[in-house]
Amino acid sequence: MRAADGPDEIHAAMRYALTGGKRLRGFLVLESARLHGVSAGAPVEAAAATEALHAYSLVHDDLPCMDDDDLRRGRPTVHVKWDEATAVLVGDALQTLAFGLLADPVCHPDAGVRCRLIAGLAEASGARGMVLGQAQDIAAETAETPLALDGIEALQANKTGALIVWSATAGAHLADADPDPMRRYADALGRAFQIADDILDVEGTAEEVGKAVGKDQGAGKATFVSLLGLDGAKARARDLVEEACAALDPFGSDAETLRHCARFVVSRDR
Amino acid sequence: MRAADGPDEIHAAMRYALTGGKRLRGFLVLESARLHGVSAGAPVEAAAATEALHAYSLVHDDLPCMDDDDLRRGRPTVHVKWDEATAVLVGDALQTLAFGLLADPVCHPDAGVRCRLIAGLAEASGARGMVLGQAQDIAAETAETPLALDGIEALQANKTGALIVWSATAGAHLADADPDPMRRYADALGRAFQIADDILDVEGTAEEVGKAVGKDQGAGKATFVSLLGLDGAKARARDLVEEACAALDPFGSDAETLRHCARFVVSRDR
Numbered sequence: 170m171r172a173a174d175g176p177d178e179i180h181a182a183m184r185y186a187l188t189g190g191k192r193l194r195g196f197l198v199l200e201s202a203r204l205h206g207v208s209a210g211a212p213v214e215a216a217a218a219t220e221a222l223h224a225y226s227l228v229h230d231d232l233p234c235m236d237d238d239d240l241r242r243g244r245p246t247v248h249v250k251w252d253e254a255t256a257v258l259v260g261d262a263l264q265t266l267a268f269g270l271l272a273d274p275v276c277h278p279d280a281g282v283r284c285r286l287i288a289g290l291a292e293a294s295g296a297r298g299m300v301l302g303q304a305q306d307i308a309a310e311t312a313e314t315p316l317a318l319d320g321i322e323a324l325q326a327n328k329t330g331a332l333i334v335w336s337a338t339a340g341a342h343l344a345d346a347d348p349d350p351m352r353r354y355a356d357a358l359g360r361a362f363q364i365a366d367d368i369l370d371v372e373g374t375a376e377e378v379g380k381a382v383g384k385d386q387g388a389g390k391a392t393f394v395s396l397l398g399l400d401g402a403k404a405r406a407r408d409l410v411e412e413a414c415a416a417l418d419p420f421g422s423d424a425e426t427l428r429h430c431a432r433f434v435v436s437r438d439r
Numbered sequence: 440m441r442a443a444d445g446p447d448e449i450h451a452a453m454r455y456a457l458t459g460g461k462r463l464r465g466f467l468v469l470e471s472a473r474l475h476g477v478s479a480g481a482p483v484e485a486a487a488a489t490e491a492l493h494a495y496s497l498v499h500d501d502l503p504c505m506d507d508d509d510l511r512r513g514r515p516t517v518h519v520k521w522d523e524a525t526a527v528l529v530g531d532a533l534q535t536l537a538f539g540l541l542a543d544p545v546c547h548p549d550a551g552v553r554c555r556l557i558a559g560l561a562e563a564s565g566a567r568g569m570v571l572g573q574a575q576d577i578a579a580e581t582a583e584t585p586l587a588l589d590g591i592e593a594l595q596a597n598k599t600g601a602l603i604v605w606s607a608t609a610g611a612h613l614a615d616a617d618p619d620p621m622r623r624y625a626d627a628l629g630r631a632f633q634i635a636d637d638i639l640d641v642e643g644t645a646e647e648v649g650k651a652v653g654k655d656q657g658a659g660k661a662t663f664v665s666l667l668g669l670d671g672a673k674a675r676a677r678d679l680v681e682e683a684c685a686a687l688d689p690f691g692s693d694a695e696t697l698r699h700c701a702r703f704v705v706s707r708d709r
Binding site: 178179255261264272280283285303 | 550
């Protein structure tokens with residue numbers, strides 16, 4: 170397909186980038202909002218914002234100058250289906266969209282709450298969060314010595330952990346409640362999620378996972394699997410799921426869906 | 440220089456991208472704030488936000504897959520000095536920084552004002568603003584028939600006009616005043632600015648202007664100069680400066696600096 174040649178094409182490519190995926194981050198917003206008694210419908214903007222921000226990061230990370238991936242969510246990546254310029258612009262516009270959604274009064278009537286969500290998202294996604302994590306990841310690929318466990322954990326906390334924490338604490342912020350239990354849940358969940366990703370990179374097929382697999386191993390890159398072994402990584406992921414579930418104790422049986430989510434994250438096949 | 444290899448290098452590349460330039464947009468924030476009685480110091484976050492957003496757009500527009508420029512503000516572009524991955528990440532982080540600065544209570548004590556600024560910036564920079572303008576600009580380069588005058592005006596209103604209007608109205612928003620006079624000033628100023636840019640592309644040297652010149656002519660691209668002629672473009676720019684100055688009438692002699700700014704925009708050599 171040829172380059173995006175105007176507004177319609179850019180919007181079409183944005184919708185394409187937003188389609189598919191597990192929508193884990195959006196689910197975490199909706200479910201944490203429900204858990205905190207935020208009425209249905211109210212958290213939709215925040216859920217859409219985290220999915221838009223996540224989609225932007227995938228489109229840019231997949232670029233030839235970054236991870237150079239052709240397959241995402243089982244379909245050609247944006248720069249393959251359109252071109253690189255479109256992929257840069259689509260990512261840029263999706264990031265803008267995320268902040269625009271949160272600034273809208275429809276997101277929450279209290280502008281103070283909206284600003285806290287926006288400040289938190291900027292913290293999670295910027296040069297001290299997701300962008301830093303991606304820079305560390307690229308640097309690790311060309312480094313002479315592979316990262317040790319604490320280096321990988323710090324990298325992943327930035328690259329994927331911060332946005333997962335933002336998503337899971339959004340419901341507490343929308344309800345003006347203490348975000349701490351959800352923060353502990355999401356921190357453990359994010360770490361389990363990344364270990365499961367490393368396991369899928371070894372055990373999954375591109376068809377199941379919807380993106381290229383075996384890349385880390387091929388590149389001789391340190392991962393949770395290369396450092397802990399397959400069994401060790403699986404045991405660590407299970408421990409983290411228990412930690413995530415325990416953090417939900419204050420919510421009792423109300424949090425059962427989020428506990429299911431944590432168990433799903435390590436048992437998923439994509 | 441090699442790739443940005445971690446946090447320090449990403450931050451260094453962000454500072455590099457923020458250095459130099461005319462800082463027209465930041466100046467417009469500060470001066471419109473002063474004109475509306477906003478106390479000194481208060482509008483600094485908003486001024487920094489518009490400069491960060493503008494710098495992000497330059498870094499991404501200069502990428503090989505976009506306008507492919509090696510020179511910006513008289514120095515090598517970010518992807519030349521570092522690499523493409525760093526340029527993508529630096530642009531991404533600068534956009535995040537812009538929204539983060541506006542969400543901070545230091546920007547303005549009233550969260551409602553901050554949210555209005557954020558929503559306006561998202562509108563000006565997203566898929567219905569700056570990103571759309573850049574997509575239209577790329578599409579125009581490969582189109583079979585060059586754009587007519589109204590097509591170029593619409594494109595430029597999105598690509599550069601919207602952020603100039605946001606910057607000039609920010610002071611009114613910070614003061615909770617009517618943004619309309621500043622909007623009319625900035626609309627004419629932005630159009631004059633773009634015509635002056637087209638004139639510099641023909642009359643300037645890369646050394647003076649600090650970026651490549653003659654590109655549009657070489658590409659057979661429709662510009663204000665190709666459509667109106669050099670004299671016609673200069674006359675149109677002068678008319679727009681008069682229009683910009685007239686919009687400032689309600690402020691009397693207090694707005695003299697902004698009138699100087701409008702005259703500078705069409706007489707500048709870079």
